Amino acid sequence: MSHFITLLSEDHRRVEDLFKQYEETGDAQVALQVCLELSVHAMVEEEMLYGLYSAKVDNAGAAEARGEHQEAKDLILQLEGMDTGSDAFASTMARLKESVYHHIDEEEHQMFPKMLEKLPETSEILGQEMVARRVEIEAQLRGDRAVGMAPSTTSQKPTNSPGSGW
Ligand SMILES: [Fe+2]
Numbered sequence: 001m002s003h004f005i006t007l008l009s010e011d012h013r014r015v016e017d018l019f020k021q022y023e024e025t026g027d028a029q030v031a032l033q034v035c036l037e038l039s040v041h042a043m044v045e046e047e048m049l050y051g052l053y054s055a056k057v058d059n060a061g062a063a064e065a066r067g068e069h070q071e072a073k074d075l076i077l078q079l080e081g082m083d084t085g086s087d088a089f090a091s092t093m094a095r096l097k098e099s100v101y102h103h104i105d106e107e108e109h110q111m112f113p114k115m116l117e118k119l120p121e122t123s124e125i126l127g128q129e130m131v132a133r134r135v136e137i138e139a140q141l142r143g144d145r146a147v148g149m150a151p152s153t154t155s156q157k158p159t160n161s162p163g164s165g166w
């Protein structure tokens with residue numbers, strides 16, 4: 001029932017909707033949600049899918065996907081240090097969107113079909129395990145971010161250690 005492709009594609013659609021919503025409203029909370037969703041999604045994929053994909057299906061393809069995740073993480077890190085109302089923030093969000101859309105396209109049109117073709121028997125099991133792991137990771141990341149979150153529309157700067165602030 002919980003096929004990994006269904007699960008990950010639902011995440012992709014949700015992130016695309018959030019990017020659209022951010023473009024329409026410029027709402028910093030929506031941007032925060034984009035970054036959280038992407039972080040959870042990337043961890044789930046890296047922990048549960050990319051290793052298997054690398055070992056059994058396409059090593060180079062997995063390395064490329066990891067590189068694209070890193071690109072997104074670097075952009076998210078930059079966003080975390082920016083004033084959410086600035087032009088730089090909006091243009092970095094636009095770069096993140098472009099990067100993520102490209103990555104989503106490759107996953108859905110190359111990686112997922114190849115994975116399904118090579119390892120059809122693992123697909124359903126993987127999906128079931130992902131549901132549980134996703135919940136754990138999201139709770140963990142929400143907890144981490146809540147600690148360092150700063151009001152987005154004031155000049156107050158986070159004073160926490162690097163990586164914890166929004
Ligand atoms: Fe990915």
Ligand SMILES: [Fe+2]
Nearest residue numbers: 008045104107
């Ligand atoms: Fe993905």
